[in-house]
Amino acid sequence: MALLITNIQELLQIRGPEVAKVCGAEMAVLPSLKNAWLLVEGDLIKDFGAMDTCPDVPAEVIDATGRTVLPAWCDSHTHIVYAGNRAAEFVDRINGLTYEEIANRGGGILNSARKLNETSEDEIYEQSRGRLEEVMKLGTGAVEIKSGYGLTVEGEIKMLRVIKRLRETYPVAIKATFLGAHAFPTAFKDNHTGYIDLIINDMLPVIARENLADYIDAFCETGYFSVEETGRIIEAGKKYGLRAKIHVNQFNAIGGIAACVKQDALSVDHLEVLNPEDINALKNSETMPVALPSCSYFLSIPYTPARQMLNAGLPLALATDFNPGSTPSGNMNFVVATACIKMKMTPEEAINAATINGAYAMGLSGSHGSITTGKKANLIITKPIASFYQLPYAFGSNLIESVIIDGKIIA
């Protein structure tokens, strides 16, 4: 049976099918319709319009009087699949250690990799699906999930198989990214070439053969993968049709962004530390910059300079970075609020960044991220609110009443 949402106080983010992303000053505009209806047929948005044109069709009706309807969040950067947690390191940081000091002691990513390799695939699936269900209820309708806590052939493949199983089980759209180049395992601490060879010669061919990944990633950072090493990973991924989405400029600007743009990366993510050359490199490119404000919040590091980027005409996407070390939260509502509060993005800009631009950053803007006839019926219906400004304003409240994913009410 079709689903008809009526009396929508405001329907947000209405776009033509040709809009794949919005950039710079365009991001200040969030096209909307007041007093609207929207018809869902199957898993798609069939049509929408002003209430005086509401069709009389057999359908289950949701009366959305006083409520705002917007596209479900598109979270283009997460590490939802992991084992255990790192709450003890969180307390170590409160007591004065830095993220870097913890990593140098064999904690951090290597700590999660140890846990991952000791945990069965079924158990990792159980832990991860709990997190996925949680973020769906918080309004996320499309999500990218990375590997990167295996750092062994078996471990990386185990993670990607869990992602595949999540994709086959849940209605949320899932893109998988291979992040074997997340950190150097202890055994390869002094043999970087050896580990990169392992990624290229032993991991990638199996992953490609089993069709386990859509994208490839690397942590391009001092003490992790150099610009040159990242370049090798990107090149190798290309041979298997995996476009790059790269962790870069989190703690240091080492020239990674220009290299990523040159290699036609789909996105560059983090960008907490950004210099004018980095911004210039992104101009007029197809690469989407992605900010992860919950990570800045949790680690007390700088926020991505959104205003500088938008003033330069760049687009920007927002994502959670949900992971056990730097961001143990997958709440896109908090991300949108934090972008407004700490990065001085307007609610319109933040919502554009968390919907259509997020969809672009995972290759889904043809089917997700806006209210467009023929796109997936992935929708958030808010509780009664006076204006959508209340979503980021009331930053600690859950103002979502229901979530529809692929045409089905899931919360």
Ligand code: NIG
């Ligand atoms: O995006 N920076 C690299 N990777 C993750 C954190 C990984 C971890 O600490 O487990 C991130 O912040």
Ligand code: FE
């Ligand atoms: Fe990340």
